[in-house]
Amino acid sequence: MSVFKKLCIGPTNCFLIPDNKGYLLIDTGWPGRYCHFLNILKRIHINISEINLILLTHHHYDHIGNLNQIVLHSQARVMIHSQEVQYLKNRTKATLKGTNFTGKLLSKFLSKFHSPPQPFELRKQDIILTESVFPLHHLGIEGIVLHTPGHTLGSISLIFEGKFAFVGDTIMNLPFTSPLPLFAEDLKLLFKSWERILSYNPQTIYPAHGNSITASKLYSKLKNIS
Numbered sequence: 427m428s429v430f431k432k433l434c435i436g437p438t439n440c441f442l443i444p445d446n447k448g449y450l451l452i453d454t455g456w457p458g459r460y461c462h463f464l465n466i467l468k469r470i471h472i473n474i475s476e477i478n479l480i481l482l483t484h485h486h487y488d489h490i491g492n493l494n495q496i497v498l499h500s501q502a503r504v505m506i507h508s509q510e511v512q513y514l515k516n517r518t519k520a521t522l523k524g525t526n527f528t529g530k531l532l533s534k535f536l537s538k539f540h541s542p543p544q545p546f547e548l549r550k551q552d553i554i555l556t557e558s559v560f561p562l563h564h565l566g567i568e569g570i571v572l573h574t575p576g577h578t579l580g581s582i583s584l585i586f587e588g589k590f591a592f593v594g595d596t597i598m599n600l601p602f603t604s605p606l607p608l609f610a611e612d613l614k615l616l617f618k619s620w621e622r623i624l625s626y627n628p629q630t631i632y633p634a635h636g637n638s639i640t641a642s643k644l645y646s647k648l649k650n651i652s
């Protein structure tokens with residue numbers, strides 16, 4: 427079994443997933459933390475040039491911070507869903523729709539004080555997904571990418587080795603709201619995406635905020651909703 431690594435870049439969990447030559451990086455963390463990111467890599471004895479691919483689960487600023495520097499120094503390709511591309515390029519402000527009282531309060535606060543980080547121009551080697559299922563075997567990774575809309579319309583998740591689901595903000599494990607994310611552009615789509623993730627029978631689910639959760643916790647929450 428391959429070993430993946432969790433990196434906390436600010437309040438965002440990013441992950442390094444092994445491929446056959448180096449690593450796939452899931453998300454690039456809170457803006458302005460590039461030095462912190464490098465320090466973590468150093469501590470775990472990974473060189474930035476070993477990152478071959480960066481999967482952006484979605485466009486929110488706490489997931490695409492440090493993207494420009496990481497791409498510049500790793501020369502990694504970037505993978506993102508087509509429905510998120512405009513936000514990378516134009517620095518369009520994200521609309522955050524709160525799913526509960528805390529989310530609604532926070533959405534006002536965050537929209538007011540946070541602007542997106544540097545724009546990023548996708549290059550011809552980058553991968554823009556339009557498919558609902560995208561296998562990664564041809565890139566040397568034992569996994570598949572699923573389109574899991576709801577938190578944002580172009581959110582994507584990775585099922586790795588058939589056992590581990592890396593889901594960005596499609597699921598959040600925060601006090602009081604877990605596993606519901608604080609924000610969702612479309613709740614109906616979000617619950618469909620949960621069903622989709624569960625249909626792959628993952629053992630463990632890794633959200634970008636909070637600790638991992640079991641598939642059974644997600645399943646019971648879904649049962650209560652429907």
Ligand SMILES: [Zn+2]
Binds near residue numbers: 484577595
């Ligand atoms: Zn988000």
